[in-house]
Structures are given as C-alpha cells and as structure tokens.
Amino acid sequence: MKRLAPFAVALMLSACAAPPLRGTGDLGLVVERGDGAVQVVETTHSTALGRVTGLGDLSHASLVFSRDERFAFVFGRDGGLTKVDLLEGRVAGRVVQSGNSIGGAISQDGRLVAVANYTPGGVKVFDTETLALVADIPAIGADGKPSKVVGLEDAPGNRFAFSLYDAGEIWLADLKDPRQPKIRKYTGIGKLPYDALVTEDGHYYMAGLFGEDGIALLDLWNPDAGVRRILDHYGKGEQPLPVYKMPHLEGWAASGTLAFLPAIGRHEVLVVDTTTWREVGRIPVAGQPIFAMLRPDGRQMWVNFALPDNGKVQVIDVPSLRVVKTIEPGPAVLHMEFTPRGERVWLSSRDGDRVSVWDTETLEQVAELKANKPSGIFFTARAHRIGL
Amino acid sequence: MRGLFALAAACVLAVPAGAAPTPARQEQLRAMVDQDCGSCHGLTRRGGLGSPLRAEVLADIGDEALTATILDGRPGTPMPPWRGLLSEDDAAWIVRHLKGEGP
Numbered sequence: 099m100k101r102l103a104p105f106a107v108a109l110m111l112s113a114c115a116a117p118p119l120r121g122t123g124d125l126g127l128v129v130e131r132g133d134g135a136v137q138v139v140e141t142t143h144s145t146a147l148g149r150v151t152g153l154g155d156l157s158h159a160s161l162v163f164s165r166d167e168r169f170a171f172v173f174g175r176d177g178g179l180t181k182v183d184l185l186e187g188r189v190a191g192r193v194v195q196s197g198n199s200i201g202g203a204i205s206q207d208g209r210l211v212a213v214a215n216y217t218p219g220g221v222k223v224f225d226t227e228t229l230a231l232v233a234d235i236p237a238i239g240a241d242g243k244p245s246k247v248v249g250l251e252d253a254p255g256n257r258f259a260f261s262l263y264d265a266g267e268i269w270l271a272d273l274k275d276p277r278q279p280k281i282r283k284y285t286g287i288g289k290l291p292y293d294a295l296v297t298e299d300g301h302y303y304m305a306g307l308f309g310e311d312g313i314a315l316l317d318l319w320n321p322d323a324g325v326r327r328i329l330d331h332y333g334k335g336e337q338p339l340p341v342y343k344m345p346h347l348e349g350w351a352a353s354g355t356l357a358f359l360p361a362i363g364r365h366e367v368l369v370v371d372t373t374t375w376r377e378v379g380r381i382p383v384a385g386q387p388i389f390a391m392l393r394p395d396g397r398q399m400w401v402n403f404a405l406p407d408n409g410k411v412q413v414i415d416v417p418s419l420r421v422v423k424t425i426e427p428g429p430a431v432l433h434m435e436f437t438p439r440g441e442r443v444w445l446s447s448r449d450g451d452r453v454s455v456w457d458t459e460t461l462e463q464v465a466e467l468k469a470n471k472p473s474g475i476f477f478t479a480r481a482h483r484i485g486l
Numbered sequence: 487m488r489g490l491f492a493l494a495a496a497c498v499l500a501v502p503a504g505a506a507p508t509p510a511r512q513e514q515l516r517a518m519v520d521q522d523c524g525s526c527h528g529l530t531r532r533g534g535l536g537s538p539l540r541a542e543v544l545a546d547i548g549d550e551a552l553t554a555t556i557l558d559g560r561p562g563t564p565m566p567p568w569r570g571l572l573s574e575d576d577a578a579w580i581v582r583h584l585k586g587e588g589p
Contacts, residue, residue: 131529157529175528198533216534246535263535292535292564308564340559340566343525344535405522406571430521448521471521 122167125184125478126435128446128453129159129172132471136161136172138184141437141444141477144455144465148187154178154194160201160474163481164226165208170476171226173202179213181229184478191229195222203252206484210276212258214250221247221260223276232276239265240285249294249305249347251485253318259303261291261314268294268305268316268325287314287325295347296485304328306347308362315375328375329359329368338363343404345388349486353396353416360387360401367401369419381419384410389433392416393458394440402431402445411445413461423461427454432472438479446472507579515572515580523580526564531584535564541586552581 125147128137135151153159155176162171169190172180177196180189197217204211210232212223223233237245237260245262253259258271268287272280289309296303296318303316311333315326345360352358356378357370367390369379385407392399399414408430413423428447436443442464446453448471455465480486507515520529526536537543544552556577559567568577 155528155530157524158534175534176530176532198528200534290564309562340568340570341564342522342566342568342571344564449517 120185122184122478123438125167126444127161127170127172127182127184127476128444128467128469128472129156129161129474129476130470131156131159131448131473134174135470136170136182137467137469137472138187139453139467141442144442144444144467146467150182150187150189152189152192153180153182154192156473158200158473161476162202162204162211162486163476163478164204165481167478167481169226171202171204171211173199173213175199177215177217179211179224179229181226193224193229193231195224195231200246200248201250203250203258205252205258205273206254206256210256210273212250212252212260212273214247214260216246219244219246219262219264221250221258221271223258223273223279225276233273233279235269235271235279235281237262237265237269239267240283241265248292251294251296251303253296253303254300254484257318259294259296259316259318261287261294261305263290263292266291266309268303268314270303270316270318270321282321284316284325288312288327292344293347295350297350297352298484300484304347306345306359306362308341308344311362313359329370329377332361332368332377333363336364339365339386341386341404342406343386343388343408345386345390348389349391349483351390351392351399353392353399356416358390358392358399360390362386367399367414379419381414381421383412383414383421384424391434391436393436393443394438398440398458400434400443402434408432425456425461427456427463428452433474435475435477438477444475446475448472505575507573507575511576512579515576516583519580519583539584541584544581544585549578549581549585552584553577556580 124142126139138147154174157175170182177199178194181191183190196215199215202213220236237247239245245264248263250260256274268284270282288307291305292308294305305314312327312330359368366380371378385403390401401412412421415422427445428450430448434445453467527539528534531539557569559565
C-alpha cells in the first residue's frame with residue numbers, strides 16, 4: 099500500500115493540473131467596457147470560454163496579440179497595459195504606464211509592445227516577456243509642446259510609426275536597438291492627424307487628417323521621400339456634416355487595387371486606386387462611417403456608423419461598389435471582426451449587451467453571446483498581420 | 487367659453503422653456519454622456535481626444551458657455567454641434583449633470 103501512495107498522489111495531481119490541450123488560432127477577446135473585463139471567445143462554435151477581470155478602465159480599449167497568439171496586450175484608457183493569458187484565462191502582468199492612453203502595437207519580432215499615450219504625450223515601449231520599460235519617447239512637437247500620440251502601428255524593420263495629433267507630425271522610430279530608438283520626424287504633415295494604418299505589406303503608413311480633408315501618406319520603403327498628401331480636398335469645399343465620433347483606420351481595407359477609407363463629415367466611404375492614390379469613387383452610406391472593414395477575401399465590406407446611425411451596419415459588394423444590405427444587429431454597434439477566413443463576422447452591440455455572429459454568405463445572424471457593454475472584438479489571427 | 491377652454495388647454499400643454507427633461511430622457515442623457523461624450527472625453531470624463539469634463543474642471547465656466555459648446559460645438563476641432571440630437575433643455579441638463587448639480 100505504501101508504495102502505491104506516491105503514485106496515487108501523482109495521478110490525482112495530474113488529473114486536476116492542466117486543462118485539456120487546445121490551440122489558439124480560433125480564439126479571440128471581446129472587450130467589456132462596462133466591467134473592465136475581457137471575455138475569451140472561440141470562433142469554431144461561437145462560444146465564450148471565460149472572463150478575465152481586473153483590466154481597469156477599458157473605455158476605448160484595444161489590443162494586440164503576442165506572436166504565439168497566447169497573450170494579448172490590452173491598452174486601457176487609464177494608461178493601463180495588461181498582459182492577458184488567453185489559455186489560462188488570467189492577467190499575466192499589468193503596468194499603469196501613463197495617465198491616458200489610446201492604443202499600441204507589437205514589434206515585428208514580437209519582443210516589444212509600444213503604447214500610444216495622450217498623457218503625458220508620447221510612446222512607451224515595453225518588453226513583451228516581462229513588461230519592463232525599455233524606451234520612453236516623449237512626443238514634443240517642433241513647436242516645443244507635448245502632443246497626444248495617435249495611430250501607432252508596427253512597421254517592418256522593427257520600427258513603429260505614429261502621429262502627433264496636436265503638432266501635426268509623423269514620427270518613424272527604429273527600435274532595432276530598443277534602448278536607443280532612432281527617430282525620424284516629419285513635420286507639417288497636416289492638421290490634427292486622428293488615426294493611421296499601415297498597409298498589409300508594410301509599404302505605406304497613412305494618417306487620416308481631421309483638420310483638413312486629406313490623408314498623409316508615408317512610403318515606408320522610401321522614408322527619404324517624405325510625407326505626401328493624397329485625397330486632398332475630398333470634401334470639395336462643402337460644409338461637412340457633424341462628426342459625432344471619429345472614424346477609425348484599422349488594418350488596411352484594400353481589395354485588388356482599390357482601397358476604402360471612411361470620409362470625415364460626409365456619409366461616404368472613399369474609394370482609392372492604390373496605384374495612383376487617386377480617388378476613383380465614393381460609396382454613399384447610411385451615416386458617418388466609423389469602421390469600413392473588408393472580409394478577408396476582399397469581396398465584401400462591412401461598415402458601421404456614428405450617432406445617430408450607430409444601430410445600423412451596411413454590407414457592400416466590392417465588385418459593384420454597392421450597398422447590398424442594411425442590418426440592425428442591436429443598438430450601438432461599436433466594432434466588428436471577421437473570422438480568419440471570413441465565413442463569419444462578429445458585431446458588438448454596446449447598448450444591447452450582446453455580440454452577434456453573422457454568416458457573411460447568407461447575411462443572416464447565426465449566433466449570439468451575452469456581453470456587458472461590449473466594444474472591441476479581436477481575433478488571434480491579428481498576431482500575424484503587419485499593422486494589426 | 488370654448489375659446490377660454492382652448493386657451494387654458496394650450497397653457498397646460500405648452501412646455502415652458504427651461505423645463506427639466508423627463509426621467510426617461512434623463513436616463514438616456516446620462517447614458518449618452520457616459521458613452522457618446524465618453525468616446526472622446528473618457529468614460530470617467532478624465533479626457534481623451536477631448537478635454538477633461540470633471541466637475542472641478544468645469545466649475546469656473548459659465549453654464550451658458552458650456553451649453554453653447556454642446557449645442558454648437560467648437561468649429562475647427564473635433565467637438566461637433568449636438569444641436570441636431572439634443573434640445574436646449576437636454577444640453578442645459580447635461581451641463582448641470584457634468585457639474586455635479588441636480589439629479
């Protein structure tokens with residue numbers, strides 16, 4: 099009997115040790131703004147696996163994934179940077195690194211996570227393993243004043259590109275030696291850049307301007323060429339409509355040689371030819387677009403809106419550039435995310451306290467999950483995409 | 487007689503300017519301040535793209551100036567005019583709410 103005892107103990111311990119093995123490729127996180135929590139979800143069966151709390155103020159939270167898809171780095175409005183373990187469903191690390199922050203990016207090699215801060219204005223860079231601070235880049239514009247940082251994205255070469263909202267600048271930071279960032283500054287790029295994206299091939303950084311109609315474009319393959327203005331004066335001098343919420347540039351919405359960008363102060367999605375950077379069309383939509391996101395195959399685009407149209411989502415057929423359906427998934431649709439191969443899209447309804455899942459072929463709802471004031475939805479496939 | 491009755495009825499039905507929004511509307515406005523003002527000014531109103539809107543920050547600014555900012559926005563900045571979605575009474579209530587006064 100005595101000889102069996104240690105064996106029996108070992109057996110019992112292993113039985114309650116690790117949860118069943120699972121992959122991370124079909125996992126995701128839903129931000130629950132109301133609770134300062136994130137729900138871990140899986141897209142194979144459209145279910146929630148658990149909830150992780152203790153993430154502070156998650157109003158306008160976004161996140162990036164570690165290169166192995168296991169962890170998420172959540173950027174909270176209160177300046178909190180939280181490392182969440184998706185497999186163990188717990189907080190693996192947290193640092194409150196500023197007074198107010200808006201988003202961030204993970205480096206090409208996955209070793210660094212950078213955070214865009216409003217207060218104090220600047221970028222802080224942390225080690226993804228330990229969350230130790232490795233670089234602090236205050237965003238002091240050419241005018242000598244601190245600026246809020248927006249539109250922080252990763253770029254190949256272990257670089258980060260970001261914009262200074264108040265100063266109207268774009269900075270390109272090379273972090274190959276993380277403790278000695280090399281920064282290149284582009285001034286006078288336009289008024290009030292409010293957000294930015296990096297194209298999927300890492301070729302261009304594009305910052306949307308609020309203070310004027312146009313987009314500031316930086317060719318990351320030719321940084322010496324400077325920043326150029328495209329889609330200038332797309333408002334054509336017409337009185338803009340009120341913008342109750344800023345559009346968000348997220349990921350690169352390009353299909354073939356066409357790219358899609360939300361207009362500011364116009365109920366339109368702008369269509370741009372990416373070989374000439376000229377506007378080649380506009381798609382009239384139901385309201386001020388916030389997100390214009392392409393299904394992964396580029397054949398369909400889904401658009402959500404600001405108040406007072408934030409209960410609607412429109413589906414656009416890209417080949418014909420026409421709205422094919424208007425759906426109402428619930429009040430206050432804040433965000434959407436396609437499954438990696440695009441057969442489904444998940445939509446958050448903040449005021450409906452739910453996330454709905456839609457079939458992108460039939461355009462019908464197929465599932466629903468409860469969530470407390472859900473905002474952002476992020477799937478692990480982002481871990482392998484430049485700019486996301 | 488009918489004329490007097492109609493006049494009296496009109497007086498009862500007319501909503502005087504400066505009336506507080508109904509309790510249901512107040513609930514909507516409260517949610518709007520948290521979420522829709524909050525998307526720029528922060529869910530806890532400590533600021534974001536927009537300025538902080540905590541009671542202590544607003545204490546020295548006149549109610550009329552604040553109401554006007556809500557209704558007409560700040561041209562040239564991302565603060566839009568909310569007049570299309572909010573009445574004057576709504577805006578006045580929001581100002582009191584932001585300042586921590588009233589319900």
